[in-house]
Amino acid sequence: MFSTPNPGHTTAAAEGEVVLFLIGMRINHFRAPHHWLPVMLGMPRMLxxxxxxxDSGLLGYQLLTGSPRTYYxxxxxxxxxxxxxxxxxPEKLHHGAWARINRMMRDSGQHVGLxxxxxxxxxxxxxxxxxxxxAFGLAGATGVLPLESRGRTARQRLAHGSAAGPAD
Incomplete structure (x- = not known):
């Protein structure tokens, strides 16, 4: 599936504080899929x-790979x-998944890293x-705006929404 590019320069419509959470796994031993596959399959369910x-608070996400061994x-x-x-x-998938993963990690012999x-x-x-x-990254999570709406310079855009205001 391909998304249509937004023409020109754009920026994310994010306002205020942003919480960035990175989570991943590394397959240390490919020959032990019974150790790493449950970990890999758990994340899409939670997402x-x-x-x-x-109202969960998740604005958006992207699944990525760093190598054939690393997924995040x-x-x-x-x-x-x-x-x-x-x-x-306790009623959400993460709670039970985290308990299972902790038990599995104790017995995994370092087959998977988290x-x-x-x-x-x-x-x-x-x-x-x-x-x-x-729309990609933070813009994919919060929406897209024309770049100029946040200022002409990097300094102005960085100051957007801060108490200090633009420096230029």
């Missing part, structure tokens, strides 16, 4: 669950609170530019 709930998801969240709520809610990173980016500390691109 479907989150996407079906508009870039997620954009509305707030830290909503990310943490999903992670700990990682995640969370970044809370305050308003005025991010800038996005897309040129002749479909």
């Amino acid at each position: 479907r669950e989150l996407s079906a709930e508009p 998801v870039v997620q954009y969240w509305e707030s830290t609170e909503k990310l943490l709520h999903y992670a700990s809610a 990682w995640h990173e969370t970044y809370v980016v305050p308003a005025g500390n991010y800038e996005t530019i897309y040129h002749d691109m479909p």
